[in-house]
Amino acid sequence: MPSSKPIQASWQTLAEGRKDASTQAMHAFARAQGLDLYALHDRLASNPGRNVTHLSLEGILSNKDLQITETVNLDELLRKLREGEWSSEEVTAAFCRRAVVAHELTNCLTETFFDRALARARELDQILKKTGKPVGPLHGLCISLKDQIDVEGVELNMGYVGAIGNISKQNAVLVDILLKAGAVLYCKTNIPQTLMAGETVNNVYGRTVNPHNGDLTCGGSSGGEGECDEPLYPWFGQHSHHVQKISGALIAMRGSPLGVGTDIGGSIRIPAGFNGIYGFKPSYNRIPYQGATNSMVGFEAIPSVAGPMSSSIAGLKLFVKAVVEAEPWRVDPYVTYRPWQDELYQLKDYAGGNKLCFGLWRDDGHCRPAAPYARALDKTKKALEAGGHTVIDWSFDDALEGLKILVDLYAADGEKGFDIACAESGEPRIFGRMNRGDGKELTASQYWELCARRKVYVKSQLDAWEATSSITGTGRPLDAIIGPVSCHAPEVHGVAAWGWYTGLANLHDYPVGLFPVIQVDPKLDPSAPAPASYRSATEKRIQETYDPVLYEDAPIGLQCMGRKGQDEAILRMTEIIDAALRKAGKANL
Numbered sequence: 001m002p003s004s005k006p007i008q009a010s011w012q013t014l015a016e017g018r019k020d021a022s023t024q025a026m027h028a029f030a031r032a033q034g035l036d037l038y039a040l041h042d043r044l045a046s047n048p049g050r051n052v053t054h055l056s057l058e059g060i061l062s063n064k065d066l067q068i069t070e071t072v073n074l075d076e077l078l079r080k081l082r083e084g085e086w087s088s089e090e091v092t093a094a095f096c097r098r099a100v101v102a103h104e105l106t107n108c109l110t111e112t113f114f115d116r117a118l119a120r121a122r123e124l125d126q127i128l129k130k131t132g133k134p135v136g137p138l139h140g141l142c143i144s145l146k147d148q149i150d151v152e153g154v155e156l157n158m159g160y161v162g163a164i165g166n167i168s169k170q171n172a173v174l175v176d177i178l179l180k181a182g183a184v185l186y187c188k189t190n191i192p193q194t195l196m197a198g199e200t201v202n203n204v205y206g207r208t209v210n211p212h213n214g215d216l217t218c219g220g221s222s223g224g225e226g227e228c229d230e231p232l233y234p235w236f237g238q239h240s241h242h243v244q245k246i247s248g249a250l251i252a253m254r255g256s257p258l259g260v261g262t263d264i265g266g267s268i269r270i271p272a273g274f275n276g277i278y279g280f281k282p283s284y285n286r287i288p289y290q291g292a293t294n295s296m297v298g299f300e301a302i303p304s305v306a307g308p309m310s311s312s313i314a315g316l317k318l319f320v321k322a323v324v325e326a327e328p329w330r331v332d333p334y335v336t337y338r339p340w341q342d343e344l345y346q347l348k349d350y351a352g353g354n355k356l357c358f359g360l361w362r363d364d365g366h367c368r369p370a371a372p373y374a375r376a377l378d379k380t381k382k383a384l385e386a387g388g389h390t391v392i393d394w395s396f397d398d399a400l401e402g403l404k405i406l407v408d409l410y411a412a413d414g415e416k417g418f419d420i421a422c423a424e425s426g427e428p429r430i431f432g433r434m435n436r437g438d439g440k441e442l443t444a445s446q447y448w449e450l451c452a453r454r455k456v457y458v459k460s461q462l463d464a465w466e467a468t469s470s471i472t473g474t475g476r477p478l479d480a481i482i483g484p485v486s487c488h489a490p491e492v493h494g495v496a497a498w499g500w501y502t503g504l505a506n507l508h509d510y511p512v513g514l515f516p517v518i519q520v521d522p523k524l525d526p527s528a529p530a531p532a533s534y535r536s537a538t539e540k541r542i543q544e545t546y547d548p549v550l551y552e553d554a555p556i557g558l559q560c561m562g563r564k565g566q567d568e569a570i571l572r573m574t575e576i577i578d579a580a581l582r583k584a585g586k587a588n589l
Helices: 011-032 037-046 063-069 074-082 088-106 114-131 173-180 246-252 269-275 314-324 348-353 371-386 399-410 416-423 444-470 500-508 537-545 567-583
Strands: 109-112 142-146 184-189 258-263 278-281 305-310 357-361 390-394 480-484 512-519 555-561
Touching: 011 088, 011 109, 037 088, 063 088, 074 088, 074 314, 088 109, 088 114, 088 142, 088 184, 088 246, 114 184, 173 184, 173 314, 184 246, 246 258, 246 269, 246 305, 258 269, 258 314, 269 278, 269 512, 269 555, 278 314, 278 567, 305 314, 314 567, 348 567, 357 371, 371 390, 371 480, 371 512, 371 555, 371 567, 399 444, 399 500, 444 500, 480 567, 500 555, 512 567, 555 567
Parallel strands: 142 184, 142 258, 357 390, 357 480
Antiparallel strands: 109 184, 258 305, 278 305, 278 512, 480 555, 512 555
16 A cells, blocks of 8 residues: 655654644544543452453443444344334434443444434435435434545545555445435454564554453454564553444444445455454455445455444345445446346255254364354354254365465465565564465466365365265255364454465355354353364464363354355355354343
């Protein structure tokens, strides 16, 4: 990402200046709204603990604000907006105020434009009053955006010091579509430096923490194992408490009902899973990406995709359907012409979804997941079987080969792009380099050979999936595969994440729904007995460092992966799984 101007001051001075400006804007809004942040921090100090989702906000936010922002069912929220029971202005103001509270507790925001959002909300109210009709399917719904998504007139530096001062000249295509559908956009959320890391921290906005357990991260993009340095400067001064990734922390704190993330290796699913919320990674070229800023510009072997994250399972379908029905192929040349497939969503090709057969993926053959994932998988299997579905064990052949291909593709340029972006200001890279051979840039011939190797690999996996039609009992191959979002619970800060459990879907272009299942409980999730030997250094570290007391309350989410292009079906199957878990008594996260 090119810098907006020559760098003259030190990178530290520039970073602190941008962070201060962002914080001051939020604090000025808080003062104007009568939001007492001193009282918030006093309450936090008198209620020590790592889980800030339990912190009472009564008296900090009004009863009406709490009622609005804790309306998890988005269908209900939208109904009240359409019918005028709640005005767009009061709903927007409530989420803006709660977003500030969420930021104070987790450092989840980068830039805010609350005044613009309130003006937009008033406009929506006037149109509804004048015409009696809502402005599109998302009328009045507040939507947060990952920092890299361009909004005209708003700072976008993507966590690079060298890009501070870059102001988006126009909206990303997705932003225009959301506005046309009636949404209210109001803030941007934090990202990791390079967008290719397992934890959200950068030298501009600092580190974001997990609201369920502030000693832990929320995850991030996957692709390599690098050690993260300590924070380079305090992100919150004397009130620093605990700090996590993109829209995940904001949504978990009810500061946003729905957020837009992007995913090239797990950046929607890992934060959703680590925050106890829902997420959806669509197939390539289904949701428009045109006009958004990105790392690795020009890299198309594994396209990054945009998708929703929400506290409500209904939010996933709501977002995808609204965007697809806006005919994004008319404004983004990479989007496939594919209208919303309602018959696919109704599972017409899956006997209506009454008796599905899922594969249960427990282990990638390289790193066995930590103990809580076994309980989450067992719980999901029992819930589905109680609902009349079939669940059989499944594993991907030679998953490690897929990982090697994926990482080699990510690092094909020798990570030159990341180095150049950091060199713009002289800031250091926070995360270690990807673990790819000698780390040198591939030649064109080597890159083509790698892409050919990928084709052979994904074809072998397709054949294996097809062959399951003989064992499912439905006459169909496996309808979907359920597996961990990671091999570890949300990691402690500064520890490398293992992202292969999500990266496989990006390699194959699988659509994936992410759903919450449990939270780590020291009594129910003790450490597993050590095996006679470990298969990898990663497995040894994950198993030996898992501590159920340290990870207490950490959310554990699972993925529902489907075949390429089966987006609507996977949205519905994720809903079916979630409903089965709720019926079986899944605790609300």
